Amino acid sequence: MDTADTPTEEVTRLPLKALGIRTGMALQTRRLVEGASKKESQFYGAIEGKGVMVGPLGTEGTKTELEEGEVCVVRGFTGQYEFSFLSKVLQTFEKPFAYALLAYPAMVDAKLVRHSMRVKTSWPTTVLQPGKDGAATPQALDVTLIDISMSGTMIKAPTALAAIGEVLTLSMDAIVDNMPVRLTLAGKVCHNNRAGGEDAFCIGLAFTNLTQQDKLLLNYLLQGPITG
Structure with a gap:
């Protein structure tokens, strides 16, 4: 990614x-x-x-x-x-x-090669696309997060979702200290390619505007198996 x-x-x-x-x-x-x-x-x-x-x-x-x-x-x-x-x-x-x-x-x-470690996973995630054709409400779509690091992630989606440079919002459910947590992160699209041999797209995102709480949660999740 x-x-x-x-x-x-x-x-x-x-x-x-x-x-x-x-x-x-x-x-x-x-x-x-x-x-x-x-x-x-x-x-x-x-x-x-x-x-x-x-x-x-x-x-x-x-x-x-x-x-x-x-x-x-x-x-x-x-x-x-x-x-x-x-x-x-x-x-x-x-x-x-x-x-x-x-x-x-x-x-x-x-x-x-990479400034932060990637962790491979298969994590059900929701992505929010900007409203299309003047729609005020973002569109929610189920995707799969396939790797993640402190600086970005790659998701697999049924469509291309957005152009390079556009920002998508990811909403992920995780378990931290046996408690459910929802992590919402914004990511800028860095690349967007059709997955080889699959009817899907692999989309690389660079996280933007991470808060200190976001960084703490990401660091915690990257230390062990990621579970939703």
């Missing part, structure tokens, strides 16, 4: 732990040998200064396709940063599950 976040092409050097990589996050690994192909992998965990554990993606994976003593390149995306680093394969294991232990990198190459 593209919102008000402004991507940067600048690559910086960061400690691995600064990226906030979570267990299960998808990675790509590739041995640095001629003809080697990329392997879809996942992050299992890391011990700072000692090693990084990666394994095949999915429960059916049985091989890492990495060889002990070789150097590999690891690439991934945290939701905010695209990152990569080179590492030596220290050991490989098959039991109790397949994984490789890589040397812990002192620093990684990272590029900030």
Whole structure:
């Protein structure tokens, strides 16, 4: 989703732990040998200064396709940063599950792509469109929120809803501390594209005029499973 976040092409050097990589996050690994192909992998965990554990993606994976003593390149995306680093394969294991232990990198190459973390969801939401043809009352339409961050969201709707630059109002019901809460947010349309192969549109919105209360509620919701 593209919102008000402004991507940067600048690559910086960061400690691995600064990226906030979570267990299960998808990675790509590739041995640095001629003809080697990329392997879809996942992050299992890391011990700072000692090693990084990666394994095949999915429960059916049985091989890492990495060889002990070789150097590999690891690439991934945290939701905010695209990152990569080179590492030596220290050991490989098959039991109790397949994984490789890589040397812990002192620093990684990272590029900030999004200023705030996106959380994928499927959250029934109501969008209020400005009244059309002189109508004073906004039109309410049921849509689905499919990801959200502190700066914006993407919704899936049956129509294009509005032109780029127009402002829509979202009304969302959530549960906070076991209490129902209604969150009403305004968002400017940043992009509006037909969902591939579906009779629907994916619409990216950048939040505008967030109050302190809006920010507190969004931050709370982004810390755990979003439920309406």
